[in-house]
Amino acid sequence: MNPSETRNAIITACADDFAMVGGEALFLSNVEDMVSCPDATGKAIGIPDLPGLALDPAQQCSPVSYVIIGRGPYCATANDHPQTYVAPQGDARYYLKRYKDLHGIWTLPADLKSTRNALIPQYQAAVDLGIEKDGQGFYDVFSRDPQSAMTPVVQAIKQSNSTFAYSGSNKMVDLRKEATLQGVTSVEVWGCTQACYSQQFVDQGGSDVEGTQSVITTLPFYTEYKLNPTLKKLVAAVGGIDKVDSNAVASWLSALLFEDAVTKATANGGTLNRQSLFDALAQEHAFDADGIMGPADVANRMPPGCIVMTQVKNGKLVRTYPAKAGTFDCNKKNLVEIKLDLN
Secondary structure (H helix, E strand, O other): OHHHHHHHHHHHHHHHHEEEEEEOOOOOOOOOOHOOOOOOOEEEEEOOOOOOOOOOOOHOOOOOOOOOOOOHHHHHHHHOEEEEEHHHOOHHHHHHHHOOEOOOOOOOOEEOOHHHHHHHHHHHHHHHHHEEEEEEEEEEOOOOOOHHHHHHHHHHHHHHHEEEEEOOOOOHHHHHHHHOOOOOOOEEEEOOHHHHHOHHHHHHHHHHHOOOOOEOOEEEEHHHHHHHHHHOOOOOOOOOOOHHHHHHHHHHHHHHHHHEEEEEEEEHHHHHHHHHHHHOOOOOOEEEHHHOOOOOOOOOOOOOOOEEEEEOOEEEEEEEEEOOOOOOOOOOHEEEEEEEOOO
C-alpha cells in the first residue's frame, strides 16, 4: 500500500533474490529499480517480476513483468491518442444471449486512475454490444464511501427502470443494499467482476446480494477445488477453503507460472539464471496453471479470454455457465480490441 516501502523492497530483492513472485503492490508506478537491476555478472538485465496483482500500467507494461491479467496492446500504444485496448466482453455476451432489452448503469472503482481506466474498455465493449446506458452510464464510486453514496446511482436506476446494473468492485454490496432500501425491482442482471466471487461478499451482503452474477477467469474454487489437484494443494497449504479468495488464487497462479518457466528454462540440461527465465517466460503463450484457468497468452501480456459465470443462489456461490464442472467458455469473441483515449 506504500509506494516508498514497495520501492525499498524491490531494491532489496534486486540484491538478495532471484525473482519476485506473487506480489500485490498497489502503488508501483516506478519500475526503474526492477528494470535496471543487475544480475550476478553485473549486467543490468532486470529482476523477473511475476505479480499476483498489478494495477499500475507502469508495472503491467514493464519489460521484466509477466502478469496473468495483462493489458495487451495498450503497452505499445500508451503514448498514442487514442490507445488500443483488448477488452473482456465474455460476460456481456452471456447476458445479452439470455436477457432481452438490457439497459442500465455501471459503477467504476475510482480510488485509483489505473483501476478506473482498466474497466472502462470492458464497460464500453458491453455498450457497443448492445447494453444501453441509463443516466450518465458510468458512475464513479470510492471504497470509503458509505452506502448512502449509492443513492444517486440507485435513483438513476429507478428513474430509467434499468434492467442492468454492473459493479467493478465489492461496493456491489452497498449498491444492492441501497437498491433494496429504495425498492428497486426492475433489474434483471446484477453483474459483477471477479471482485464479487468472494465468500466475504456473500456474508456481508446476505439476502440483498442474492442473484448477483460474477465473471471469473479461473475455476470456481469454492466449489471445484477438489477436482483440480494443483488448486487443492493451495487450499491445503493455507488451511482450508474458507481462507482462500481471488487474491490468494492470483498469487498462486503466478507461483505456478514461475514454476512452469523454471522447468522450461532448465529442460535438456539448461542453466537457470535470470536471462534463461526471461527467455522461458517469453514463450508462455498458452499458460493454463494446470487447468485452473483456460490457456492465456502471458508472453504477450494479453488478458485471459476464457471465462466461467457464477451466481449467488440461496446464499452460495455456484457455477452457472458453462454448466459442466471444470470447463471454460474460451470463445475468441470474449476479447475485443477497442480504441479509447483514457490518458
